[in-house]
Amino acid sequence: MKILVCISHVPDTTSKINFTDGDTKFDTNGVQFVINPNDEFGLTRAMWFKEKQGASVDVVNVGGPETEPTLRKALAIGADSAIRVNAEATDGFAVAKQLAKVVNDGGYDLVIAGRESIDYNGAMVPGMLAAMVNANFVTNCISLEVEGSDATAVREIDGGKETVKTALPLVIGGQKGLVEESDLRIPNMRGIMMARKKPLNVVEPTDVTAETKAVRFEKPAPKGAVKLVDADNLDALVTLLHTEAKVI
Amino acid sequence: MSILVYTESENGKLKKAALEVVSYAKAIADQMGTSVTALAVNAENVETLGNYGASKVLLVNNEALKEFNAKTYSATLQQAAKKEGAQVVVLSSSANSKYLAPLLAVGLEAGYVSNVVEAPSSVSPFTVKHSAFTNKAFANTEINTEVKIVGLSNNSFGLVEADGSATVEDFSPSLPDSGVTVTSVDKATDKVSIADAEIVVSGGRGLKGPENWGMIEDLAEVLGAATACSKPVSDLGWRPHSEHVGQTGKPVASNLYIAIGISGAIQHLAGINASKVKVVINTDPEAPFFKAADYGVVGDAFEVVPKLVEKLKAFKAANA
Numbered sequence: 274m275k276i277l278v279c280i281s282h283v284p285d286t287t288s289k290i291n292f293t294d295g296d297t298k299f300d301t302n303g304v305q306f307v308i309n310p311n312d313e314f315g316l317t318r319a320m321w322f323k324e325k326q327g328a329s330v331d332v333v334n335v336g337g338p339e340t341e342p343t344l345r346k347a348l349a350i351g352a353d354s355a356i357r358v359n360a361e362a363t364d365g366f367a368v369a370k371q372l373a374k375v376v377n378d379g380g381y382d383l384v385i386a387g388r389e390s391i392d393y394n395g396a397m398v399p400g401m402l403a404a405m406v407n408a409n410f411v412t413n414c415i416s417l418e419v420e421g422s423d424a425t426a427v428r429e430i431d432g433g434k435e436t437v438k439t440a441l442p443l444v445i446g447g448q449k450g451l452v453e454e455s456d457l458r459i460p461n462m463r464g465i466m467m468a469r470k471k472p473l474n475v476v477e478p479t480d481v482t483a484e485t486k487a488v489r490f491e492k493p494a495p496k497g498a499v500k501l502v503d504a505d506n507l508d509a510l511v512t513l514l515h516t517e518a519k520v521i
Numbered sequence: 522m523s524i525l526v527y528t529e530s531e532n533g534k535l536k537k538a539a540l541e542v543v544s545y546a547k548a549i550a551d552q553m554g555t556s557v558t559a560l561a562v563n564a565e566n567v568e569t570l571g572n573y574g575a576s577k578v579l580l581v582n583n584e585a586l587k588e589f590n591a592k593t594y595s596a597t598l599q600q601a602a603k604k605e606g607a608q609v610v611v612l613s614s615s616a617n618s619k620y621l622a623p624l625l626a627v628g629l630e631a632g633y634v635s636n637v638v639e640a641p642s643s644v645s646p647f648t649v650k651h652s653a654f655t656n657k658a659f660a661n662t663e664i665n666t667e668v669k670i671v672g673l674s675n676n677s678f679g680l681v682e683a684d685g686s687a688t689v690e691d692f693s694p695s696l697p698d699s700g701v702t703v704t705s706v707d708k709a710t711d712k713v714s715i716a717d718a719e720i721v722v723s724g725g726r727g728l729k730g731p732e733n734w735g736m737i738e739d740l741a742e743v744l745g746a747a748t749a750c751s752k753p754v755s756d757l758g759w760r761p762h763s764e765h766v767g768q769t770g771k772p773v774a775s776n777l778y779i780a781i782g783i784s785g786a787i788q789h790l791a792g793i794n795a796s797k798v799k800v801v802i803n804t805d806p807e808a809p810f811f812k813a814a815d816y817g818v819v820g821d822a823f824e825v826v827p828k829l830v831e832k833l834k835a836f837k838a839a840n841a
């Protein structure tokens with residue numbers, strides 16, 4: 274089984290978000306970038322397929338040279354090789370188009386992406402990719418097993434979960450549950466040394482035009498001070514929620 | 522020309538989010554000088570969509586669509602959009618809508634923006650505001666394709682009644698192979714889901730252990746709320762993973778979010794910040810959550826929550 278894990282390179286969850294150039298660009302100054310948490314679960318699940326079922330695992334990112342440390346980290350965790358499509362990730366559609374070419378050229382059976390990235394939170398790349406390469410698609414995936422070309426997945430739905438049957442070729446949008454937090458792998462010294470020798474292939478992008486364009490960013494309006502209610506006077510809280518906030 | 526809106530239902534009953542997306546679609550239709558067509562699948566009483574601005578309802582009654590499937594549902598919407606000459610397709614931010622929208626976007630060659638929080642600021646160029654960076658910021662984004670798809674964030678627009686009525690037309694799409702088959706569903710039918718809830722009651726590590734969740738459920742019950750929890754609580758196995766909210770868990774965009782024994786870490790706040798009104802109950806007046814909340818009680822949850830439940834019961838009885 275040939276597996277491709279899509280890795281988006283995102284600001285660390287503790288990052289303060291700021292913008293520059295008249296609020297038209299994300300300010301990367303002082304921001305630490307990491308593997309998107311949803312992709313980290315997917316990468317570890319892919320490593321298990323490799324170890325238990327003899328799969329090969331490649332990782333891919335669509336982005337500039339600045340994302341290479343993130344791909345090297347994925348190699349240090351255990352991926353066999355990495356691909357960077359040398360294009361700015363302008364919108365979900367353009368990224369999916371670039372990934373579709375990688376999937377078609379590489380003949381992958383299983384593509385593991387994340388449910389959503391924590392930067393633009395579009396939750397659109399995996400579904401678009403699946404539609405473009407004509408593969409089956411399961412998102413919010415919390416468990417995945419593959420036998421031959423049959424796949425069984427569990428996905429979260431509003432208010433519960435469901436088990437589904439499908440077949441390769443398959444794209445999933447994964448999240449925590451594919452593996453648990455305690456299963457995540459931290460690159461060790463040997464992994465880091467080996468990663469230096471593994472291939473990181475830079476491929477030139479195909480020609481696509483983004484369908485959407487973020488023209489201006491803004492931050493939420495600053496919040497007023499909290500209204501404190503005495504623990505012995507909870508009637509006041511009920512009244513505030515009813516008459517002022519009008520939520521009960 | 523029209524605005525097509527996908528109205529979701531459960532067991533035949535239209536969801537509240539369905540009325541909200543129709544209200545929103547009506548606002549866009551007014552801006553663009555056109556009308557709203559709603560698409561409903563196996564739903565009852567669809568004429569009520571007229572009260573929120575739909576002038577036509579395409580009603581699909583088909584056993585094969587009994588279970589949600591992203592591919593067959595997206596094919597249905599795609600054919601409806603073609604038939605109606607839709608310029609804009611509006612969906613909600615439910616898990617199902619987010620599942621099918623990217624497939625529909627490819628099928629219709631339409632630009633898609635999710636988590637939209639307001640009516641378009643302009644229809645030419647078509648520009649919408651949506652949350653990004655897990656609610657730490659907003660982006661104003663132009664959609665430059667002929668057909669546009671907008672995913673509306675729940676509870677962000679509200680219900681707006683319109684005086685009008687809708688004609689109902691049967692619609693029979695041709696369905697592709699589903700590709701993915703549901704073999705079993707595990708869903709609490711007696712509970713409000715976090716996605717559908719107007720009120721969410723959430724507990725953190727301050728509650729000390731799973732045996733103390735009775736009072737959280739009591740509070741949720743009197744408010745008709747969904748229950749949620751912080752990440753460590755689900756990691757410790759005190760509560761199911763499906764209740765984990767935050768940047769790496771489920772997003773919450775309720776009208777009221779009550780956080781009990783939760784410190785208010787940046788990753789937690791990011792995921793729940795889209796909620797309109799936030800209440801925090803915490804023993805530590807320095808807990809970061811107080812900076813993000815609208816109302817706060819500095820106190821011990823084990824004393825405050827049972828008392829609050831009694832007060833709310835009395836309030837409900839008096840206002841029933």
Ligand SMILES: Cc1cc2nc3c(=O)[nH]c(=O)nc-3n(C[C@H](O)[C@H](O)[C@H](O)COP(=O)(O)OP(=O)(O)OC[C@H]3O[C@@H](n4cnc5c(N)ncnc54)[C@H](O)[C@@H]3O)c2cc1C
Nearest residue numbers: 725726727751752767768769782783784788789804805822
């Ligand atoms: C990559 C990453 C992603 C993450 N994603 C998420 C996420 O999606 N969601 C999330 O929630 N967290 C997330 N976290 C974890 C987050 O950083 C915090 O650790 C977590 O939110 C803390 O949970 P808590 O508030 O329940 O616990 P604590 O931080 O331990 O806080 C407990 C609080 O309870 C109060 N308390 C104690 N006793 C009482 C009492 N008797 N009555 C009232 N209050 C009391 C304390 O004063 C304290 O403020 C993430 C972390 C990382 C690194």
Ligand SMILES: Nc1ncnc2c1ncn2[C@@H]1O[C@H](COP(=O)(O)O)[C@@H](O)[C@H]1O
Nearest residue numbers: 279334335386387389390395396397398
């Ligand atoms: N630039 C990118 N390069 C590679 N994979 C990506 C990129 N952007 C998004 N993805 C994948 O798509 C998933 C969902 O991202 P999004 O649609 O942006 O929310 C991520 O978790 C990644 O697996």
